[in-house]
Amino acid sequence: MxxxxxxxxxxxxxxxxxxxQDEDESGDEMExxxxxxxxxxxxKDKKKSYEVDYDSLSQQAxxxxxxxxxxxxxxxxxxxxxTASLLLRDQKWNKEKLIEKYMDNPTxxxxxxxxxxxxxxxxxxxxxxxxxSSSSQSSNRRTTRGSKMLGLGPKTKSPTSSxxxxxxxxxxxxxxxSKKAEDFFVCQICFNDAPxxxxxxxxxxxxxxxxxxxxxxxxxxxxxxxxxxxCMAEGCALVAPDHFIRDTLLPAPGAPVxxxxxxxxxIAAWTRFQELIVRHFVGCNRNLKFCPYPSCTxxxxxxxxxxxxxxxxxxxxxxxxxxxxxPQDQEISKSQQLGFGLQGKEHRFCFGCPIESDHRPVICAVxxxxxxxxxxxxxxxxxxxxxxxxxxxxxxxxxxxxxxNHMTCKKCKNEFCxxxxxxxxxxxxxxxxxxxxxxxxxxxxxxxxxxxRASLERYLHYYNRWANHEQSAKLSVDLYAKTxxxxxxxxxxxxxxxxxxQFMKKAVEEVEKCRTTLKWTYSMAYYLAKGNExxxxxxxxxxxxxxxxxxxxxxxSPIEPDTIPTLRQSVTNKTVYVQKRNEIVLEDTANGFLxxxxxxxxxxxxxxxxxxxxx
Amino acid sequence: MAPTGAxxxxxxxxxxxxxxxxxGSPDGMFTAGPITESDFFTWEALISGPKDTPFEGGVFAAKxxxxxxxxxxxxxxxxxxxxxxxxxxxxxxxxxxILHTPGDDPTMYEQASERWSPVQSVEKxxxxxxxxxxEPNLESGANIDCCKLYRENKPEYERLxxxxxxxxxxx
Numbered sequence: 001m002x003x004x005x006x007x008x009x010x011x012x013x014x015x016x017x018x019x020x021q022d023e024d025e026s027g028d029e030m031e032x033x034x035x036x037x038x039x040x041x042x043x044k045d046k047k048k049s050y051e052v053d054y055d056s057l058s059q060q061a062x063x064x065x066x067x068x069x070x071x072x073x074x075x076x077x078x079x080x081x082x083t084a085s086l087l088l089r090d091q092k093w094n095k096e097k098l099i100e101k102y103m104d105n106p107t108x109x110x111x112x113x114x115x116x117x118x119x120x121x122x123x124x125x126x127x128x129x130x131x132x133s134s135s136s137q138s139s140n141r142r143t144t145r146g147s148k149m150l151g152l153g154p155k156t157k158s159p160t161s162s163x164x165x166x167x168x169x170x171x172x173x174x175x176x177x178s179k180k181a182e183d184f185f186v187c188q189i190c191f192n193d194a195p196x197x198x199x200x201x202x203x204x205x206x207x208x209x210x211x212x213x214x215x216x217x218x219x220x221x222x223x224x225x226x227x228x229x230x231c232m233a234e235g236c237a238l239v240a241p242d243h244f245i246r247d248t249l250l251p252a253p254g255a256p257v258x259x260x261x262x263x264x265x266x267i268a269a270w271t272r273f274q275e276l277i278v279r280h281f282v283g284c285n286r287n288l289k290f291c292p293y294p295s296c297t298x299x300x301x302x303x304x305x306x307x308x309x310x311x312x313x314x315x316x317x318x319x320x321x322x323x324x325x326x327p328q329d330q331e332i333s334k335s336q337q338l339g340f341g342l343q344g345k346e347h348r349f350c351f352g353c354p355i356e357s358d359h360r361p362v363i364c365a366v367x368x369x370x371x372x373x374x375x376x377x378x379x380x381x382x383x384x385x386x387x388x389x390x391x392x393x394x395x396x397x398x399x400x401x402x403x404x405n406h407m408t409c410k411k412c413k414n415e416f417c418x419x420x421x422x423x424x425x426x427x428x429x430x431x432x433x434x435x436x437x438x439x440x441x442x443x444x445x446x447x448x449x450x451x452x453r454a455s456l457e458r459y460l461h462y463y464n465r466w467a468n469h470e471q472s473a474k475l476s477v478d479l480y481a482k483t484x485x486x487x488x489x490x491x492x493x494x495x496x497x498x499x500x501x502q503f504m505k506k507a508v509e510e511v512e513k514c515r516t517t518l519k520w521t522y523s524m525a526y527y528l529a530k531g532n533e534x535x536x537x538x539x540x541x542x543x544x545x546x547x548x549x550x551x552x553x554x555x556x557s558p559i560e561p562d563t564i565p566t567l568r569q570s571v572t573n574k575t576v577y578v579q580k581r582n583e584i585v586l587e588d589t590a591n592g593f594l595x596x597x598x599x600x601x602x603x604x605x606x607x608x609x610x611x612x613x614x615x
Numbered sequence: 616m617a618p619t620g621a622x623x624x625x626x627x628x629x630x631x632x633x634x635x636x637x638x639g640s641p642d643g644m645f646t647a648g649p650i651t652e653s654d655f656f657t658w659e660a661l662i663s664g665p666k667d668t669p670f671e672g673g674v675f676a677a678k679x680x681x682x683x684x685x686x687x688x689x690x691x692x693x694x695x696x697x698x699x700x701x702x703x704x705x706x707x708x709x710x711x712x713i714l715h716t717p718g719d720d721p722t723m724y725e726q727a728s729e730r731w732s733p734v735q736s737v738e739k740x741x742x743x744x745x746x747x748x749x750e751p752n753l754e755s756g757a758n759i760d761c762c763k764l765y766r767e768n769k770p771e772y773e774r775l776x777x778x779x780x781x782x783x784x785x786x
Contacts, residue, residue, distance in 0.1 A: 189686055189733045190623045191630035208733075215623070216733060219687045224716060232733045 048583065050360055050590035052314055054302035054351065056321035059278055062288070062299050066281050069095060077102055079110075082241035086115040089228060089277070092284040114230060114239030117204055187212055189232065200248060202240060206233035213248050214262075218269045227276040245273060291320035292356050293347040298322050302351045312606025313593040315360045316351035323347065358516050361589030362524045365605045370523035374463060381456055381463075390453070392421050392444075462526040469519035472552075476512045479555070483508045486559055493561045496568075503568055507555055507575045514548045514582045521585065529599040533592070540588055544581040551578050624685040628655045631737050645741050647679065656681040660692075660741055664780070668749045669773040670698075673780035677709070677744075679737065689714045689731035692744065696783065699776055701751035701762040710757035713743045 057065075073084040076099060090113035091098040102109045110116045186193040187209035201207040208216075212232070217240070220226045229245065231238045240248075249266040251258065275297065282288040282299050286306040291298045298320035305316030323346055349356045353364035355371070362370070388399045394412040405418040415424035487501040521541045528534040551574040554567065592598050603609050632648055632655075647660035658679040664670030675698060681690040692714060697707030704710060712729050756762035764772045 190627050192626065212623075212733065215684070215687055219684060223688075230732075234732050234734045234739075 048587055048590075049594065050315065050586040052302060052304055052316040052318065052351070054300050054304075054316070054318040056319070057288075057299045057301055059275065059297045059299070062278050062282060063274070066093075066278065069093065073098065077106075079115075082243055083110065083115045085242055085277075086110075086113045086228075086239055089113070089280060090115075093281055094284070111237070114228065114237050115241075117238060189216075200244075202231050202238045202244065204231055204233065204236050204238045206231050206236055208232055210248070214266060217245055217248055218265060221269045221273050221276065225272075225276055227273065227280055242277075246270060249273075289318075289351050291322065291347050292349050292354075293320070293322070296320060296322050296347055298347070300351060305351045309606060311352040311364050312604075313363070313596075314352075315363055315590070315593075317348060317358045317360055318351045319349075320347045358513075359520050360517060361586050362520045363593060363604075366527050366600070367520065367523060369602070369604070370466075370526065373459075374466070377459065381460055385453075385456060385460060389418070389421070392416055392423075459526065462522045466519055466522040469515045469522070473512055473515045473519065476508065476515070479508055479511075483555065489559060490564060493559070494564045496564070500568075503572050503575065504555070507551060507571050510575050510578050510582075511548055511552055511555065514544060514578055517582055517585055518545055518548065521589075524589070527600050527602055527604070529601045531599065533597055533599065537589070537592075540581075540585045544578070544585050547574065547578045547581045550574055621683050624681065624683060625655050627686055628681060635738060644745055647737055647741060656683075656685075658737070660737075662741065662745060662748075665745055665749045669776040670748050670780065673783065677707075686733040686735070689716060689735070690737070690740075692740070698748075699758070699761055699772075699779055700748065701753055701756045701758055701765050702747055703761075704757045708757075709744055709747075710755070711740075711743060711747055713740055 069088060070081055070084045073079070073088060073095060074081055077084065077087075079087070087098055087102070087110060088095070091101070091109075098109070107116070111118050184193070185197055185199060185207070187197060187199070189208050189212040192209055192211075198210040199207040200210050200213045216232055217229055220229045229240045230236065231240070249270040251263060251266075278297075278299075279290060282290045287303045288299050288301050291300065300318045300320050302316050302318055304310060305314060310316075348358050350359055350364060353368060355364070355367060359367040384397060388397045390397055391409040391412060391414055393414040393416075394409060396409060396411045398407065398409065400407065400418055406415065406424055407418050408415050416422065417424055483504050487504050490496050490501045490504075491498060518541065521537070521544075525534065525538060525541065528537060551571070554571050554574060557567070559567070589598075598607075600607055628649075635647055643663070644665070645660055645662040647658055649655050650657050650659050658681070660677045660679055662675045662677060664673040664675065675694055676696075677692050677694045679690050679692050682688045692709040692711075694703060694707040694709065697703065697705060702710050713735060714731055716731050751762075751765060753762050753766060761772070764775070
């Protein structure tokens with residue numbers, strides 16, 4: 001602690017400090033390169049324009065990065081490892097900001113982080129009696145913290161702390177909290193007063209029994225997912241350093257075996273604690289993202305997609321390198337992966353947005369907009385389409401839920417015929433005359449209506465195709481199973497070996513991949529502004545779709561022993577073709593983004609506003 | 616964990632009860648204790664309305680429900696019958712920062728230092744609730760209608776409170 005208040009070293013030697021900071025920046029680049037070599041999942045050889053550079057990191061690798069940052073801070077600020085960790089966590093792992101702030105006011109920074117006690121005021125000798133003074137200190141301190149604390153003024157003098165000032169503390173509490181706790185100690189949490197009670201305390205000397213500390217830390221970690229665990233004493237802002245948590249949770253080596261269940265729970269909590277810190281580190285670092293798949297602990301580093309601006313031109317689809325759900329499936333060999341169907345699916349996700357799947361070729365902003373529109377509008381739009389018509393004059397949407405065909409619009413009082421949409425006046429008393437198809441007024445009315453419906457129809461056109469591909473992709477689980485069955489049959493009925501029938505599996509995988517691409521091309525097409533570019537895009541889309549449908553049909557076709565060689569030939573051909581078409585769509589779209597070729601018909605972040613064009 | 620945790624909770628609750636009955640509350644502002652001796656996890660507290668507030672003269676009953684892992688988690692407090700107060704929900708549940716764990720406030724509105732911690736106690740919470748009765752916190756209201764009334768028409772709010780107290784006392 002004395003190290004920290006002693007900031008002379010740093011002020012006296014500013015040059016040295018600057019030098020180190022520069023070194024640190026260059027070090028950052030270096031370190032990415034370094035761990036790239038160590039932990040990189042071997043990617044494809046040549047990079048396509050629709051792919052991004054990324055690295056997959058295991059939890060250990062991230063811990064190494066963290067340790068590097070912590071050591072760096074240790075050496076610059078001359079503090080203990082645990083203190084450096086607390087300081088960094090408090091400053092959201094921003095080294096530069098921490099160093100700057102620390103140089104400015106080391107005491108404040110480390111008190112804010114809960115690494116040291118506030119130096120003003122008497123050191124708190126007892127948890128209860130001192131609680132009010134320390135809590136008011138902490139509130140003063142916190143109000144200076146800026147925007148986060150705005151509006152908290154009245155709350156700081158809220159009922160929580162005020163009553164304790166005026167009321168006596170029961171006798172036993174006073175005695176227990178006295179400094180001479182050795183002769184008679186009562187834990188303030190569980191009121192255990194056993195003479196051989198083991199106690200623990202942070203630097204603030206708020207002692208509680210070991211068991212309560214353990215329970216408290218476990219509940220904080222397990223129930224609240226907290227990595228910053230404060231002293232239990234009221235108003236005490238000291239945070240338990242890592243070694244304290246480790247020592248409390250993990251039994252000392254050679255210690256007698258206690259309650260087995262409790263110990264395994266403590267060990268689980270310690271593991272979780274480390275994971276929480278890693279998550280915090282990853283969450284604070286724009287270059288890193290945690291794999292969103294359940295129980296996967298890998299992290300992906302993708303510096304090229306860290307800025308918001310880059311998301312307007314790239315679709316950072318990454319994969320964390322693990323497969324399947326659950327830890328047991330991770331780190332399997334390539335040959336084992338072939339044995340998996342969808343269960344062994346790669347953990348593929350978008351680095352730039354929360355969509356947990358491949359949404360290439362569409363950029364994040366547009367796919368988000370599309371998904372939102374689908375979620376908001378689709379069912380409503382479908383219902384409107386199938387159940388309503390519009391008033392030929394004012395275009396109000398009208399549902400006919402009974403009665404005759406003589407409609408009177410509630411809004412504009414227009415009277416019309418529900419069947420032909422023409423004015424009712426032409427029907428006279430005999431509305432059946434609307435069986436005359438060529439009625440001029442009716443045709444006009446229907447035209448007007450169809451125009452107003454065009455945007456709805458347009459949306460449904462794209463949505464239905466989008467949903468269709470999504471549905472097909474979902475059904476691909478069945479297709480996998482079916483194909484596996486076929487592959488077995490083939491091995492029995494023909495001379496083909498297991499290796500030789502893999503072409504079927506390859507084809508199914510390719511179809512699934514392409515359907516994902518196709519699905520998203522519809523959301524892209526919906527938002528693309530009219531023009532040559534869009535037409536070219538839709539040509540590519542059409543070619544891919546046609547190829548995919550052809551291949552799908554081949555895969556579904558029944559297997560005749562005689563035709564297997566031909567089938568194999570054509571499936572293999574088609575697969576390669578489909579693959580090519582898919583690459584063309586992805587590559588062309590990605591290049592379009594890089595060249596700024598795409599124009600939208602709505603406002604999209606990072607693009608110019610749409611020109612005045614008709615949809 | 617459950618059996619040892621519950622044992623801790625019972626020991627702690629018994630000690631707190633003992634201290635409350637032995638020391639008594641300051642100025643006799645409240646009493647609290649288990650409803651039956653067979654269940655130490657449900658208490659009843661009787662709180663007298665603080666002086667110079669619309670609640671003066673009333674006696675309010677509240678049910679305290681303790682979790683099995685008390686004191687690691689806070690207990691719940693519910694006025695039965697409900698009180699008309701900005702920080703008390705319509706069903707009588709009290710909303711006060713001291714009864715919230717530091718984790719369950721994603722907006723970080725409440726400071727960790729004024730939240731539940733295992734060294735808080737029934738006594739301290741009830742004293743906080745009493746001062747809350749006197750000074751509602753309008754910034755995080757539980758009963759929005761009441762908040763609005765308090766802010767816009769305080770005399771009417773006080774009248775309503777007094778009237779409900781009289782009704783409760785059967786006057």
